[in-house]
Amino acid sequence: MKTDNQLRSEFRSALESVTPAAPWLAHAVSKSLDTRLSTKQNDQARPQLRLGLNVVAMLVLIGLVVAVVGVYLTVHPAVVPAHPGVGRVFYPTKMVTASTGWSWVEPSIERRSAGVSPVELWRTTDGGAHWTNVSPPSLPDRPSSYTDNAFLLDATHAWVAEASSGPARPHVTTFRTTDGGKTWHEGASIEGESPDLFFIDPNHGWLVLPVQGTTSAGLYSTDDAGLHWNFTSFAPWAGWPTGNGLTRITFSSITTGWISGWNLMVTHDGGVTWHVQPLPITLPAGGYVSSPTFFDRQHGIAYCCTSNGPGPEMFLVTSDGGITWVVRNTPAEAPPLEVFDFVDANHGWLIAGSNAEFSAVHGAPLPLYRTDDGGLTWVRVPTNVLWRSPDESGYIDSLDFVDEKNGFAMRRKLGDVANPYTQWLSTTDGGRTWTVVVEAPRTP
Amino acid sequence: MAVLTVPITLVQAAKQGDKVAFMSLLEPSLEPGYRLACGMLHDSQAAEDAVQEAAFKAWRKLGQLREGHALRPWFLGIVANECRTVRRSRWWSVLKWPKSEHPVETSPDSxxxxxxxxxxxxxxxxxxxxxxxxxxxxxxxxxxxxxxxxxxxxxxxxxxxxxxxxxxxxxxxxxxx
CATH class of the missing domain: 1.10.10.10 (Winged helix-like DNA-binding domain superfamily/Winged helix DNA-binding domain)
Structure with missing residues (x-):
């Protein structure tokens, strides 16, 4: 099998060979632009018949628009004006209760290119209508927002790992808050980069620092909430070419933990040793298992992709602490599935075909499904929203339920990259009725 | 590649109809746009068509570009959409655009x-x-x-x-x- 680097190199040379040099391109574009503009002006010079047709077309169009807007307004709720705090990208967001939650907010590209780059942590206490920046102090020389990581345990406890290039070697420093971001405590600094964090309770946590250029990572643990970190082992860390990948670490107890990726690795001694977890399915090349979510020590669920296109995607469920896993299928019409959320071992939601491919192919509202038996059966939930933006297509970026009734979703417009917007919606009846909490363009 | 922020004065001039200013803004993004189109379409002629069409649409939509925003991702987004269109209606592209006047420089086994x-x-x-x-x-x-x-x-x-x-x-x- 080719390595990622080999494949990437082959990819580049394969496309280079169909990309001949085009030194004339700017001139050709300029000339084409002149031609098109002059043609347009000529068209504008014979307006009589065209004007008449345009008036008729305009009247028809106005009639259509009025009808569509009327239908839309009867279906959609009123939009609350955007708060400045949501004028950027939510990623990822964790709502802890129906009112309180966190948002890990990327700065805009423009701010990053201007050197104002730290990723920020925001918090809401009113269901997302208003947000407050509760970021910890920012270390100097933070190379990129993507090198930071946050772990949001509950309504008040959170950790942020900041990577800093520093004057010498890159290092990572953790910050902890126990009061919702009002105050932060700086923990030890460790040499490394690209951190991944996980905490099982307010005191016990793990910090992963991938060893660059290898498939392992330094694993550190803490029992004092991140003030000090102890080296535990070099853990298997398949990573992913971007370095930001799907390999993640989770723990279901102080001793039992999981590393996801091309397969599922398990530890039963707090991360000192790692083994491959047997699964009920065989993962082909390219298949992967997501980081499992545990609702208690026994019950957990992981998303599993066994093919690379719109093929079988499923959940793996355990009720014995991860010793055995069983397959739970997704609805038949679901592929490709990307957005889902479970609040406990039984209750979960998914939006089938939530990405653009499905919208383009099916051209229909995306169906919301719910399970009350841990994924054994899925029932379609009738909702009052199209899971696409009203004009053409949209993207559901997250589905975040906090209990059986209360949930949130983020919808992003697709296509118009100059003015994309986000919509933050909430439901209080298990997904049947959704209300737009805030709506905002993506601006700095 | 670093993301360059568009100088405001050039954007303002281009928005007021200054084609030279527009081309000055656009030129650094043309080559990435062409590479994107070649990578998507595997056809240099179609790629050139896509970039030219994208440039025209960028000119018409320039008012949507917010001041201070990077032009390259905005333009590449238009090129990407154009590649979809070219693929969907290749016949249109073939009929609409004359053959390139420019020789394609390729190696014998390219x-x-x-x-x-x-x-x-x-x-x-x-x-x-x-x-x-x-x-x-x-x-x-x-x-x-x-x-x-x-x-x-x-x-x-x-x-x-x-x-x-x-x-x-x-x-x-x-x-x-």
Whole structure:
């Protein structure tokens, strides 16, 4: 099998060979632009018949628009004006209760290119209508927002790992808050980069620092909430070419933990040793298992992709602490599935075909499904929203339920990259009725 | 590649109809746009068409570009949409545009190199192909790809992984056959 680097190199040379040099391109574009503009002006010079047709077309169009807007307004709720705090990208967001939650907010590209780059942590206490920046102090020389990581345990406890290039070697420093971001405590600094964090309770946590250029990572643990970190082992860390990948670490107890990726690795001694977890399915090349979510020590669920296109995607469920896993299928019409959320071992939601491919192919509202038996059966939930933006297509970026009734979703417009917007919606009846909490363009 | 922020004065001039200012703004993004189109379409003539059409649309839509925003991701987004259109209605492109007046400089065996990979790449759906080309061929960072494609960085990551896996599988299948 080719390595990622080999494949990437082959990819580049394969496309280079169909990309001949085009030194004339700017001139050709300029000339084409002149031609098109002059043609347009000529068209504008014979307006009589065209004007008449345009008036008729305009009247028809106005009639259509009025009808569509009327239908839309009867279906959609009123939009609350955007708060400045949501004028950027939510990623990822964790709502802890129906009112309180966190948002890990990327700065805009423009701010990053201007050197104002730290990723920020925001918090809401009113269901997302208003947000407050509760970021910890920012270390100097933070190379990129993507090198930071946050772990949001509950309504008040959170950790942020900041990577800093520093004057010498890159290092990572953790910050902890126990009061919702009002105050932060700086923990030890460790040499490394690209951190991944996980905490099982307010005191016990793990910090992963991938060893660059290898498939392992330094694993550190803490029992004092991140003030000090102890080296535990070099853990298997398949990573992913971007370095930001799907390999993640989770723990279901102080001793039992999981590393996801091309397969599922398990530890039963707090991360000192790692083994491959047997699964009920065989993962082909390219298949992967997501980081499992545990609702208690026994019950957990992981998303599993066994093919690379719109093929079988499923959940793996355990009720014995991860010793055995069983397959739970997704609805038949679901592929490709990307957005889902479970609040406990039984209750979960998914939006089938939530990405653009499905919208383009099916051209229909995306169906919301719910399970009350841990994924054994899925029932379609009738909702009052199209899971696409009203004009053409949209993207559901997250589905975040906090209990059986209360949930949130983020919808992003697709296509118009100059003015994309986000919509933050909430439901209080298990997904049947959704209300737009805030709506905002993506601006700095 | 660094993301360049557009100088405000040039944008203002271009928005007021100054074509020279517009071309000055656009020129640094033309080559990445052309590479993106070639990577998507595997046809330099169609790629040139796509870039020219995208440039015209960029001119018409320039009012949508907010001052201080980077032009490149905005323009590459238009090129990407144009590539979709070209693929959907290739006949239109062929009929609409005359043959290029420019000779295509290629080596004797160009096009043969990597033919299996390109064949596999063409079997990927457009969205996966696009993020692969943007990331692996144009070396763009994930955040810029996110801006171009209008999806989250997280989704870009997922799409990259799926695209790479599918590409690998398609190539391995061919190798086995």
């Amino acid at each position: 096009g043969l190199s990597g033919i299996e990979l390109r064949r596999a790449l063409r079997r990927l759906d457009l969205n996966k192909r696009m993020v692969l080309v943007l990331h692996w061929y144009l070396d763009l960072p994930l955040d810029e790809i996110s801006a171009i494609t209008g999806i989250s960085v997280h989704a870009v990551e997922g799409r990259l992984q799926r695209g790479m896996s599918e590409l690998r599988r398609l190539m391995e299948t061919r190798d086995e056959n």
